[in-house]
Amino acid sequence: MAEQAKERNPGCTGCEEASEEELLRRLDEVIANYKTRPGALIPVLQMAQGIFGYLPEVALKRIARGLGKSYSEVAGVVSFYSFFSTVPRGRNLIRVCLGTACYVRGGMKVLEALKKHLGIDVGETTPDREFSLEVARCFGACGLSPVITINDNVHHRVKPTRVAEVLAQYASNDGPQDQVVRADEVQATTEGLEVPRPGGEVIADEAPVGPSEAVSAGAGERRV
Amino acid sequence: MDKVRTDVLVCTGGGCIASGALEVSAAFSKELEDLELDEEVRVIETGCLGPCAVGPVVLVYPDGVFYQNVKLEDVHEIVEEHLLKGRVVQRLVSQAPGTDRTVAEISDVEFFNRQVKIVLRNSGLIDPLKIEEYIARGGYQALAKVLTEMTPEQVIDEVTLSGLRGRGGAGFPTGLKWKFARQTPSEVKYIICNADEGDPGAFMDRSVLEGDPHSVIEGMAIGAYAIGAKQGYVYLRAEYPLAVERLQYAIDQARERGLLGPDILSTGFDFDLEIRMGSGAFVCGEETALMRSIEGGRGEPRPRPPFPAVKGLWDKPSVLNNVETFANIAPIIMKGAEWFASTGTEKSKGTKVFALGGAIQHAGLVEVPIGIQLGEIVYEIGGGIPDGKQLKAVQLGGPSGGCIPKTDLNVPIDYETLQDLGAIMGSGGCIVMDEDSCMVDVARYFLDFIQDESCGKCPPCRVGTKRMLEIVTRICNGEGREGDIERLEELGQIIKDTALCGLGQTAPNPVLSTIRHFRHEYEAHIRDHYCEAGVCTSLFTARCTNACPASVNVPGFVSLIGEKRFHEALRLHRERNPLASICGRVCFHPCESKCQRGALDAPVAIRSLKRFMTEQETEIELPEVRVDPSNAARKIAIIGSGPAGLSCAYFLARLGYKPIIFEKESSPGGMLVQAIPAYRLPREEVGREISMIESMGVTIQTGTALGRDFTWADLRAQGYEAVFLAVGAPQGIRLGIPGERGEGVMEALTFLRDYNLTGTARVGEEVVVVGGGNSAIDAARTARRLGARHVTILYRRQRNQMPAWTEEVVAADEEGITILELTAPKQILRDAQKRVVGVLCERMALGDYDRSGRRRPVAGRNPDFTVRCDQVIVAIGQSLDASALLDGLPVGLEHGWVKADPRTGATSIEWLFAGGDAVSGPASVVEAVAAGERAAVGIDQYLTGANHAFWRREVAVDVPFDPDADPVATPRAPVVCLDPELRACTFAEVELPWSLETAVAEAKRCLRCDYGKVSAIAAEAEAIVQRAAEQEAGLVAAHGAGLVTSHVAGVAQTEGEVD
């Protein structure tokens, strides 16, 4: 069964330095694997977004050709689902939950505070490519509202007045290496706002968090 | 060691993981290893246990001890104390509600013991990554049973008989759905699990998949056997990575064990499963759209019929059920349809899992029998509303559902009843909303959601919801128009009737249900530009000011206090409320409960600051008074010198009028001096503010009563052009029980009035006070001070439901007054000489929820008992003898109170205005002040035809503020009180003054919500009125529609008319 897990997860490691040819080669592998399966398009797009971090036109064209579909059909599907992005995202993806529970408990104020702090609107990326801001509908952590996720970390009961503290954990000054934050340090500095990622690894284990990592994790492609 | 003696279960549901459960689990393992206990104590990571709000949670078996909020640093203590020494760590177990008793065992925790677990039978109990544990709990035996002992038809019959209905929302009978698919002939069929739990606020499916994935696999396999499918799909949201991971792991395990794949259990039945991930389209929760998405296309719904049971995925017969539905299947097969049907209501069987969230103490996942009362979920299981706030509504069913108001807490939750109320069962999102939720904003939220998620295929949904959103947004921004509500209702009905899919057809529900139950909020937004909850920010500058009935500029005066500019602060306060000193002592401060600072640490102590500010006043500085000889010549009478009458006189005086107040009693002030005791409100404070009003040209004639010393006809004959009636609610209400008439029983108002006006009142040795309001507490505390040895308050409901303010109840406690809750008097006992000797009391129990959202007290089963006493004071309410008062004057009444326009105080007689308790029933000082102000403006409008309320202009204060500075958490300054020992025999003020340092520091805690907003709001308001004026061609002023209470419109209205 390990075979299957691997097959589901071809783009999960070491994609940071890979060249475009290398990425496209991996995409071709995915396409080859899925080609014969019914309803392959969406899983392949999910994988592709995992590989590239977003869905560049070149990948979409490759997928269309590989699966024998028209480019317009592929593009139509991509534009339909909010999960797909055709523009690159920042190094850290912030998603603010605006599910009902979070909304009732002030999710909107958190979003406003983040917008103000980052100086960007929803769907935008900071000029330094550090943060992208998106809204989401419910992560199912309603008992802990309001909730935001940054990459794969859930931050719960976020107070609008404290977003700066939360973001500080992700900001890098001299490049990605410096953003290593150990979970235990986080605990000490933010009074319980921080959270370890599901899967039990401390954040330090995965720094730097590349865009593809953030996205692929969101697609649920973590190893068991 | 030959056996594991203890299991430590660490909940690793999504909520607890987010709270750090994985680290806690690792720490347990390490500690146990260090102590070499790791062989006898096992650490198991389980799925969601439910109470996510108190996570991480840890359960220790076999003791069944339930620990909550377990932090890393607590692990050592639990291991050392409990696992090694067997002593429960009391600090980390929850407290039984309302008692000091801590509860340790899971069976004692209210959150758990009212639940009935079928779907969540294994969640939190087994390790979701171990198929063996699922099997040990009887897992896959239902599958074995159907494959070896039952025909597909028998399976379908059993499921049909059980009465199971689809848990995804609409509640279609599951057995019937399966039957249709079974009956459609086809080589290939599909069974699909809808795990695209898109309703914001619902997370039960996620929890089942994370905590007990095999129960879904087994249910699907049984369903596949029943309909004749060999392939299944689980359509799962990409937002749930952990659920994807665990389900995939479970599928792999089942396949490895031969429970999925070819020839399952050597019966010749083949079945396999694949996960397909959703990509963030809400509409894919709709079955035809979901199937389209699995096929790899745009997830757009198509019209039905043909139904998927006939023509579904890849045009083959398909059955789609949701996660919770499948999780019910195995227990039904094993325990039988009859067992399942024994839970629930006649038409809705079994249990339902709800995701309880929003403004609730114990947010989390609960599984309850269908038909349970909504109130039980909110209060008994959910633990009620946090921070002492009031419940407003419960939203069920997400964007397709509706809001149920607190007046309907009694309803049983089942498919039909919810539909009748305009909500739906939905997937089980249950969002509790308190007074801080604006229902118009909630409707806007859901419309925004739907608009965002509409797939765009059919115009009613795409265009209709857009149009509705525009209207609702307009209302939230204060630009609503008359007729908007009706337009929304009409549009909603059209969408309901014509949209293509279920999502579109239910899209208007959140709007229609909020209009149905909270129409007054829509009207307040449209007509008064007022958002009661303080959510629609374009309608006000600061939430505190918005919450103040008198619209006092709270951030303004507070920030001036921070600058030690006390006189300016006071002046600003008196722009809208003359009784600053009085309110600084007795106001119930609704401003504080809306204070934004509360979100950071604790609300600013606004009332205490107000009091401090008035203590700095050396000489009363008069407010701006506009001298106007023509106004001064008009004759205006005010009847009653309570806060409403005083306030009306004050504001009339500021416009140059010279009104006269007629007061029945010997001294002015109404309830301020007759009912409120001096230890709360020193009389010199009242006197000071009354003198201020007198010095502005107001005459107060005491000892002059309407009906006794003058009549309505006299007033008219003497040329009074307008009269403001503000007589309050001066009569008490009787108990209506035997023994009430005669010596020794009196009404609280009479008792308080006697003492406060004459300085003496008869008080017994042992006094019983009946009631739970402020008058009851005032009477009890006064009796105590007058020498009663013992005072007992009888209250028929629970203590925390007493209408009296909490501070007062606490003070009564401190002064040694006994409060007997759930106790009602049955008879007043008298001896042969007719002297009161006691009260026969009945023990009450809590019955159903009443219209106020509280449980109704009903006769309990405990025997009656007697409280000995020699005096009974009755404080169960106040009333107004309107017919005697009005003496034939044809004034409209409502529920026995005078009916008056809430905006202008106008009654059905054009020259008569009314306000205060006589209109609203017993209320507060600040509400009376506000009513007085509105009536003053109303009277001026009546006499001159225009609105001159210059004080309604919102002014920005010039106190500097750095909006970018991050506030530092600082505690709220506490109220300092006189030692309870010293209070017993003195009427000296209980609350002691603050120091200058305390007050300034407290004032600086204000977050200045008004900062930079006042001028913007004023400009906005001007623009709005401008637009309205253009549209309605000057009708605004003529109809008085602009005569609104809101300062926003007030600004705009006075613009150009004043100055």
Place this chain on the structure above:
Amino acid sequence: MADKIKSPVDLLALAEKAKAEVELRSGAKDIKVTVHMGTCGIAAGAREVVMAFLSEVSNAGLENVTVHQAGCAGLCEMEPMATVRTADGSLYHYGHLEDRSRVREIVRSHLAGGTPVTEYLIKTPQA
């Protein structure tokens, strides 16, 4: 790779085998044995008593018994101690259980047979 489950019989066998895994968590049983594990109890050998009860209960095949641990019972000179609560709510306090044979006897006579071992009892049953 785990064995395939080839028949319903296999499944039942596996369920039986795996039962022990989840037994501790199966909720309240009729009889509850509480071993007192204060500092003095542990010093006197209470941990061994817990293990002894567990294995004796398991050997005797009793399914209606759970073994719990709790703090000091306050009678240090009688440690190690255990309290048996039977289905009717009666409490029996046993003392000086250092010897495993005493545990065995309590399990056989009292827990399985319903007859308290009066010899080791500290107190008579309370309502």
